[in-house]
Amino acid sequence: MPHKNGPASFELLPGIFKKNHGRYGHRRIHTELLNQGWAVAKKTVLKLIRALELLCQPSAPPRTRL
Structure with a gap:
């Protein structure tokens, strides 16, 4: 089992x-x-994730008709 703080997890x-x-x-x-x-x-x-500044983009809300 790989080490939990290994560089591979950082690269993945x-x-x-x-x-x-x-x-x-x-x-x-x-x-x-x-x-x-x-x-x-x-x-x-x-x-x-914070160190790499990877920000998740939330999915767009469903479009509704008026």
């Missing part, structure tokens, strides 16, 4: 973020890393 974050068109926040990225076999704490992922 931008790839996961870009692969999902900037829609994944820290919770989904944390889940994605767990699915790939990385043992990373939630707050570690949050800190790394």
Whole structure:
């Protein structure tokens, strides 16, 4: 099992973020890393995302007709 603060987890974050068109926040990225076999704490992922300045774009609200 890889080390939780290994450089590979730091390198994977931008790839996961870009692969999902900037829609994944820290919770989904944390889940994605767990699915790939990385043992990373939630707050570690949050800190790394803030350090890399990756901002999640919320999806647009549904358009309604008047």
